[in-house]
Amino acid sequence: MKKIFALALALILALGALPAMAEYDKHLDITATYVDRGSTAIDDMYKFFTEPFNLDIEMIGIPWSAFNDTNSVMIMGGTMYDWMMINWDLNTYLSYVDQGLIKALPEGYAEKYPNIAKALKASGIDEVLTVDGVTYGIPMPILFNFSPQSYYLNMMAVFYRADWAKELGFEFGPSVTISEFEAYLKACVEKDMAGNGQTLGLSAAGVNEVFLRPYNDQWNGFYKVGDEYIWGPTGEGVVEGIKNLKQAYNDGLIDPDYYALDGFSAQAKLPAGLSAACFNTGTATNYQIILDAAVTAGMENPVEKIGITMMTDDNGVWYGGEVKNFWCINVFRPDLDEETYERILAMLDYLYTKEAEEVFNMGIKGVDWDVDADGNYISLLPAEYSNIRQKYPSGWFWRDTAICLDEFDLVNPSYSKELLANVNAVYDYRYASAEEHGYSEYDTKVQFLATDAKKNYSVDISTEITRIVCDDTITLDQVEAEWQKFIDANRPIWEPVVEDLNQ
Numbered sequence: 001m002k003k004i005f006a007l008a009l010a011l012i013l014a015l016g017a018l019p020a021m022a023e024y025d026k027h028l029d030i031t032a033t034y035v036d037r038g039s040t041a042i043d044d045m046y047k048f049f050t051e052p053f054n055l056d057i058e059m060i061g062i063p064w065s066a067f068n069d070t071n072s073v074m075i076m077g078g079t080m081y082d083w084m085m086i087n088w089d090l091n092t093y094l095s096y097v098d099q100g101l102i103k104a105l106p107e108g109y110a111e112k113y114p115n116i117a118k119a120l121k122a123s124g125i126d127e128v129l130t131v132d133g134v135t136y137g138i139p140m141p142i143l144f145n146f147s148p149q150s151y152y153l154n155m156m157a158v159f160y161r162a163d164w165a166k167e168l169g170f171e172f173g174p175s176v177t178i179s180e181f182e183a184y185l186k187a188c189v190e191k192d193m194a195g196n197g198q199t200l201g202l203s204a205a206g207v208n209e210v211f212l213r214p215y216n217d218q219w220n221g222f223y224k225v226g227d228e229y230i231w232g233p234t235g236e237g238v239v240e241g242i243k244n245l246k247q248a249y250n251d252g253l254i255d256p257d258y259y260a261l262d263g264f265s266a267q268a269k270l271p272a273g274l275s276a277a278c279f280n281t282g283t284a285t286n287y288q289i290i291l292d293a294a295v296t297a298g299m300e301n302p303v304e305k306i307g308i309t310m311m312t313d314d315n316g317v318w319y320g321g322e323v324k325n326f327w328c329i330n331v332f333r334p335d336l337d338e339e340t341y342e343r344i345l346a347m348l349d350y351l352y353t354k355e356a357e358e359v360f361n362m363g364i365k366g367v368d369w370d371v372d373a374d375g376n377y378i379s380l381l382p383a384e385y386s387n388i389r390q391k392y393p394s395g396w397f398w399r400d401t402a403i404c405l406d407e408f409d410l411v412n413p414s415y416s417k418e419l420l421a422n423v424n425a426v427y428d429y430r431y432a433s434a435e436e437h438g439y440s441e442y443d444t445k446v447q448f449l450a451t452d453a454k455k456n457y458s459v460d461i462s463t464e465i466t467r468i469v470c471d472d473t474i475t476l477d478q479v480e481a482e483w484q485k486f487i488d489a490n491r492p493i494w495e496p497v498v499e500d501l502n503q
Helices: 002-015 044-053 064-076 090-098 114-123 162-167 178-190 207-212 238-250 263-267 284-296 338-351 354-362 417-437 461-470 476-489 491-502
Strands: 028-035 055-062 083-087 138-141 156-161 175-177 200-203 222-225 228-231 275-281 306-312 326-332 369-371 377-379
Touching (some): 028 064, 028 338, 044 055, 044 338, 044 354, 055 064, 055 338, 064 083, 114 138, 114 338, 156 162, 156 178, 162 306, 175 178, 175 417, 178 200, 178 238, 178 275, 207 275, 207 461, 238 461, 238 476, 263 275, 275 284, 284 306, 284 417, 306 417, 326 338
Parallel strands (some): 028 055, 175 306, 200 275
Antiparallel strands (some): 083 326, 156 306, 222 228, 369 377
16 A cells, blocks of 8 residues: 555656655644544545645544634634634624734735635635735635536435336436426325325425525525615515415425424435435435435435436426535634745645545545546445545545535546436536526625625524415415515515615
8 A cells, every 4th residue: 555655646746746845844733624524544645645745734623513613712712723714704704804813825825826826716705805905715616626617506406216206107307397396296195105104295404495496596685686686585486486385385295394304304204215305415425325324224226216306497497596616715823934834825725736636535546546548537445435534534634625525526436327427417407507598696796795784684584484384374365465574574674785785
C-alpha cells in the first residue's frame, strides 16, 4: 500500500498538480473543523493531502445539531480554531467582519490562489463576501468541476415503489405528472400493496412542496411578477395547490402523520415497505441510503423495485428554482500568522481542483479507482467497504473542506450503473425542462435584502397550510377564505418587505 501511495503521489507531483515538498521546509501544525458525521483518522488519504504541504491537521468534529451555536460562541469569544467551516448568513458574516473576528484573504489572492478565486465566482456570492474590496470567507460550491450546468436547481425528487407501479399498470420515467402520481398513490392505498391493511401513500415531511410546486414554485417566498415584487402566498395558483393537497389528504393519499415527521423518518417508511412513495433530496447518496435500508428490510434487488422520478404539472413541465450554489464557507482565525495562513490557503487551493475532488470522493487512483478505455470511472474499492470513508476515515474531514459532494455523485463509480443512470435521467430532465420553459432564478436582491423589515420577517407558512389541510372542519370551499385570513393577519409583517424590495 505504501509503495502504491508513494507512486501515485509522485505522479501527481510530477504533473504539477501539487507543489513540491521542497517549498515547505518548516513543518506546521494547525487546527480545523468539520461536520462530525464520523470519526477521522490518520490514513493514506490524509497523508496524500498533508505531506506535500508539510503540515499536520488536528481534525475537530462538531455535530451539525451544535454547529451554529459552537461556531458563534467560538468566533464571538475569540477562541477560534485556525480554520473553521461555518454555516453562512449575510448579517452574521457582516457582523464578524465589522468586529474584526475573521481574517481577510490576502491582497492579490486571486492570482496566487486561482482555484479559490474560481470557487468564489462559482458560488454566486463572491460580491457579497467582499466588503470594501476585501474578502473574508471562501465558500464550498456545489456545482463546480463535474457538472455541465452553471446554475444549481432544486434537487428534490420522488422515490417510489417501481414494482408496485408496474403491477398496478403505471410506468414512470424520469418525470411524473401530479395527476399520474395521485392516481398511483390512490391505487396503492386501495389495493393495500403493503399487505398490512393500512398502506400509506406519500410519506414525506415536505408534502407542501410536492403539491404546491406544480401550481406555484414560489409559494413560500418573495418573487417578482413583471416589474413588482409580491409575497409568495398571495401568488397565482397557491390556493388551488392547497385545495389539491387537502383533497389528497382527505382521500388518504398522504401519511396522516406527515406533519410530525422529519424528512428521513418519513423516508424510512418507503424501504420498510409501508408506503408507496417518499419525497426527499434526489442525490445518488440519498438514493443509496434508501436502497441500503431496503436491503436491511429484506428486499432483494432494491434498485429494480425502488425508482426515482420528479414531479411536474399535467403538461410535463417542471416548476422550480435555482438555489444557492454553495453550502458553508471557510473562515480563519484573525490572528493567524501569515506563514500558516499561506500554507492553509495553498492546500485549500489544491482541494478545489478536479484531481483533489476525485481523491476525496474515490480514494487513491490506481488503488481505489481507475479510468477505463472510454474515460469512465471504475471502482476498485473492495466490496467490504460501502463507501470510501470506511477505508479512509479522514474522508469525513476532506469532504467538508472545499466542494459539496452532490455534484460528484452524478459520476461516482462506487454507485451502481443503474442507480447513476436513474439519478442522471431525473437530473437531465429537470435541466431540459428549465431550459425550455424557464425557472426561477436565484434572486440576490431578495436573499440579501438587509432592511429592518427583512430582518424582522418571520411567518410560518407551512404550519398554516398544514392547519388548513388537516382540519376536517374546513371544507374545500372554505380554503380560499381561510388563506385570505392568514394573508391579512400577517400583512404588517410581509408587506413592509415587499415595499422595501420594490423601492
